[in-house]
Amino acid sequence: xxxxxxxxxxxxxxxxxxxxxxxxxxxxxxxxxxxxxxxxxxxxxxxxxxxxxxxxxxxxxxxxxxxxxxxxxxxxxxxxxxxxxxxxxxxxxxxxxxxxxxxxxxxxxxxxxxxxxxxxxxxxxxxxxxxxxxxxxxxxxxxxxxxxxxxxxxxxxxxxxxxxxxxxxxxxxxxxxxxxxxxxxxxxxxxxxxxxxxxxxxxxxxxxxxxxxxxxxxxxxxxxxxxxxxxxxxxxxxxxxxxxxxxxxxxxxxxxxxxxxxxxxxxxxxxxxxxxxxxxxxxxxxxxxxxxxxxxxxxxxxxxxxxxxxxxxxxxxxxxxxxxxxxxxxxxxxxxxxxxxxxxxxxxxxxxxxxxxxxxxxxxxxxxxxxxxxxxxxxxxxxxxxxxxxxxxxxxxxxxxxxxxxxxxxxxxxxxxxxxxxxxxxxxxxxxxxxxxxxxxxxxxxxxxxxxxxxxxxxxxxxxxxxxxxxxxxxxxxxxxxxxxxxxxxxxxxxxxxxxxxxxxxxxxxxxxxxxxxxxxxxxxxxxxxxxxxxxxxxxxxxxxxxxxxxxxxxxxxxxxxxxxxxxxxxxxxxxxxxxxxxxxxxxxxxxxxxxxxxxxxxxxxxxxxxxxxxxxxxxxxxxxxxxxxxxxxxxxxxxxxxxxxxxxxxxxxxxxxxx
Amino acid sequence: xxxxxxxxxxxxxxxxxxxxxxxxxxxxxxxxxxxxxxxxxxxxxxxxxxxxxxxxxxxxxxxxxxxxxxxxxxxxxxxxxxxxxxxxxxxxxxxxxxxxxxxxxxxxxxxxxxxxxxxxxxxxxxxxxxxxxxxxxxxxxxxxxxxxxxxxxxxxxxxxxxxxxxxxxxxxxxxxxxxxxxxxxxxxxxxxxxxxxxxxxxxxxxxxxxxxxxxxxxxxxxxxxxxxxxxxxxxxxxxxxxxxxxxxxxxxxxxxxxxxxxxxxxxxxxxxxxxxxxxxxxxxxxxxxxxxxxx
Numbered sequence: 027x028x029x030x031x032x033x034x035x036x037x038x039x040x041x042x043x044x045x046x047x048x049x050x051x052x053x054x055x056x057x058x059x060x061x062x063x064x065x066x067x068x069x070x071x072x073x074x075x076x077x078x079x080x081x082x083x084x085x086x087x088x089x090x091x092x093x094x095x096x097x098x099x100x101x102x103x104x105x106x107x108x109x110x111x112x113x114x115x116x117x118x119x120x121x122x123x124x125x126x127x128x129x130x131x132x133x134x135x136x137x138x139x140x141x142x143x144x145x146x147x148x149x150x151x152x153x154x155x156x157x158x159x160x161x162x163x164x165x166x167x168x169x170x171x172x173x174x175x176x177x178x179x180x181x182x183x184x185x186x187x188x189x190x191x192x193x194x195x196x197x198x199x200x201x202x203x204x205x206x207x208x209x210x211x212x213x214x215x216x217x218x219x220x221x222x223x224x225x226x227x228x229x230x231x232x233x234x235x236x237x238x239x240x241x242x243x244x245x246x247x248x249x250x251x252x253x254x255x256x257x258x259x260x261x262x263x264x265x266x267x268x269x270x271x272x273x274x275x276x277x278x279x280x281x282x283x284x285x286x287x288x289x290x291x292x293x294x295x296x297x298x299x300x301x302x303x304x305x306x307x308x309x310x311x312x313x314x315x316x317x318x319x320x321x322x323x324x325x326x327x328x329x330x331x332x333x334x335x336x337x338x339x340x341x342x343x344x345x346x347x348x349x350x351x352x353x354x355x356x357x358x359x360x361x362x363x364x365x366x367x368x369x370x371x372x373x374x375x376x377x378x379x380x381x382x383x384x385x386x387x388x389x390x391x392x393x394x395x396x397x398x399x400x401x402x403x404x405x406x407x408x409x410x411x412x413x414x415x416x417x418x419x420x421x422x423x424x425x426x427x428x429x430x431x432x433x434x435x436x437x438x439x440x441x442x443x444x445x446x447x448x449x450x451x452x453x454x455x456x457x458x459x460x461x462x463x464x465x466x467x468x469x470x471x472x473x474x475x476x477x478x479x480x481x482x483x484x485x486x487x488x489x490x491x492x493x494x495x496x497x498x499x500x501x502x503x504x505x506x507x508x509x510x511x512x513x514x515x516x517x518x519x520x521x522x523x524x525x526x527x528x529x530x531x532x533x534x535x536x537x538x539x540x541x542x543x544x545x546x547x548x549x550x551x552x553x554x555x556x557x558x559x560x561x562x563x564x565x566x567x568x569x570x571x572x573x574x575x576x577x578x579x580x581x582x583x584x585x586x587x588x589x590x591x592x593x594x595x596x597x598x599x600x601x602x603x604x605x606x607x608x609x610x611x612x613x614x615x616x617x618x619x620x621x622x623x624x625x626x627x628x629x630x631x632x633x634x635x636x637x638x639x640x641x642x643x644x645x646x647x648x649x650x651x652x653x654x655x656x657x658x659x660x661x662x663x664x665x666x667x668x669x670x671x672x673x674x675x676x677x678x679x680x681x682x683x684x685x686x
Numbered sequence: 687x688x689x690x691x692x693x694x695x696x697x698x699x700x701x702x703x704x705x706x707x708x709x710x711x712x713x714x715x716x717x718x719x720x721x722x723x724x725x726x727x728x729x730x731x732x733x734x735x736x737x738x739x740x741x742x743x744x745x746x747x748x749x750x751x752x753x754x755x756x757x758x759x760x761x762x763x764x765x766x767x768x769x770x771x772x773x774x775x776x777x778x779x780x781x782x783x784x785x786x787x788x789x790x791x792x793x794x795x796x797x798x799x800x801x802x803x804x805x806x807x808x809x810x811x812x813x814x815x816x817x818x819x820x821x822x823x824x825x826x827x828x829x830x831x832x833x834x835x836x837x838x839x840x841x842x843x844x845x846x847x848x849x850x851x852x853x854x855x856x857x858x859x860x861x862x863x864x865x866x867x868x869x870x871x872x873x874x875x876x877x878x879x880x881x882x883x884x885x886x887x888x889x890x891x892x893x894x895x896x897x898x899x900x901x902x903x904x905x906x907x908x909x910x911x912x913x914x915x916x917x918x919x920x921x922x923x924x925x926x927x928x929x930x931x932x933x934x935x936x937x938x939x940x941x942x943x944x945x946x947x948x949x950x951x952x953x954x955x956x957x958x959x960x961x962x963x964x965x966x967x968x969x970x971x972x973x974x975x976x977x978x979x980x981x
Binding site: 056057058059060061062063064065066067068 | 918
């Protein structure tokens, strides 16, 4: 047994404190008058002794509590015999598999270096192999079988993910907590500067963990990339489409680059752009983007090769389609809302939506969204048809009017209408919007809603639905309701231009565009994301099955996952296809993270600092762990806690006795 | 039954000191009716032959008629004496461990003695003292004097430190005629000093009785825990352990009491130790025995 911090033992002097306190406490004598002290002499020592015996247990407990706490701080340990396999601790081989390791022969060199380290391990030494990009993967258990370790190293391939040294350090810290044996981490990486976490502290490793960095640097650092592409996810008019791309250079001299635009493998346009040294240049492809109807796999690519080819093309998906079909259904005077909506859509998003007026109860199957203007009480068949349309991912905007209020409930979503409120125009008695949820897509960047006057509104019980706007009397004005995969937006006032002046206000244009985009998902579709992005598959677990195809055409989800998974991590570069119920399909292009494009390594000082800090942690624990010691302080602390609990119990007993 | 009226705890509940004294003495006397040794009042004592100068009022003329000789008929009650009570009213007499203070006990004792003496037509006087003579009632057998004595006893409250030397010097000046002197005190002084101070009273023909009044706690102290004892007279404080009170203190107080008794008796003084939890009859018996001896 030994002690790592003997300086704390000086605190044992504090043991005198409870002794002194006990003596002082016992010394307390009650005064009493006596006729004469003629025959008395001072005699306290015997008194203290006698009283002290009564509290000897309490004193012993307090002494034990203090002594145990002091010993715990002095970090005692016991030596134990090490197993042969533990003599050298555990070696962890962490190999970077991020996209940048695919440049030149970096990964092959890293693998060779790792194999060399495996070969140099002494007999009986154990090691684990792990690869890391944005996440870490343990490829083997701790093993002394060198062949098995090498077999785990060889198959590692570069992935499109970015490397994150912060996540690697967190994984190593977790790994370090699993066992107390000393660990040596061999890191094989190109140590990109962009892989560094924002705070250096996130790179810290556990005590007893030694870091050996094997820097795998490429010969060529200059790298150009298509940093971003701005293209419409939905292509309505190919003749006016426009694609913008940004070419960026990292560590590059000024040079001209040839950029091509391809769609479904066919080159559509080509441009040459002058990129300044380590700078950026913009490329614009105007004048037509001829792709057939449906999804097109497009890319903007650099024709010249450089240090990292994986980032030389930027993928994006384009959906060539006709304008979204919006069905308007209204009754009686409510039909006047149709003209307001048609005019509004024509002015803000030409060609994006095509609005059709149909009677209630017609088929909504192919509609992107449905507008019900004061629908009243729908027939059960019509309501069920509409409900199945929403469950399949459709969107409905319902403007509540007198007919609906007379029915007492809003069709499809079933929210109850508790009454209506009327205000006269002449006396300026109206309600205005007092509260809006600016984070909601429908109201995001909403204009002057407060200037809209509502003369008639209906009080709706929102139940579990989400209220995103309220009137000045706190009654809900806009309510979002979810049903299956679809969604509904309820406006608690008609769109006839009489119950309110919303159709006459500028905010009406934004409201209609944003709400229809949201309801039809037209605004939520994206053409491209980066690798490892999470893509939302469904809002609720009860939604229909979703099929996801990888860029290679494989099913990414099992049958169970396809029925339940809320989201999926897109971990491969390429075009992913998502097929939903009702024949709805989406295509998402996945690109490698552009932070991988910067091949500049982290400063050597940072590398040394990282190794040094890990080394100092290791040194502090070296005595304790390299000798095969087992720390005793947790036991001492546990016993101190037990002593404290018993002390409280005994002391309370004494107090009760004294009080009695 | 009547003995319980001699219990100091019961007497402490009687506000009137005269009534207390009467209760004590009457109760005591009622308990003596079968005793052959003691008597009082006009009890016949003896015949004595007339000698010239005797008061002719006491001649028994019936005997003279039968025997033709002059004899005087003597009664106990006719032998009067002077009783002077010296009452210590120092601060230490204010101590009480349970119920009754030493000064209260001493007052009951003094009042009872005075009443008994007054009842036998003895002259009764009182001197209350601490380090000075605080009250002095000269001995007299008149009814008014008896009331003065009672009042003086009643107002005797602990006041100051004890100092035997100064008051006893004054007593020697006052107590010129012989009689009985009762000294009621806790005698917190060296026995030799007490005896040396008190003994001169005896030289003047007085019978001196020392009533050593102590609380039981002073004789057999019991402490459950260490205590800081505060001297009632000096105000000094001293921490005392239970072990000391049970051991060394008892040996010292026993030694002190033994020295008091032996040295007092050696000096011809009657020494009686009374504890405040004991009935008063022991003291009364002692007093009557001594008075009997004076007849």
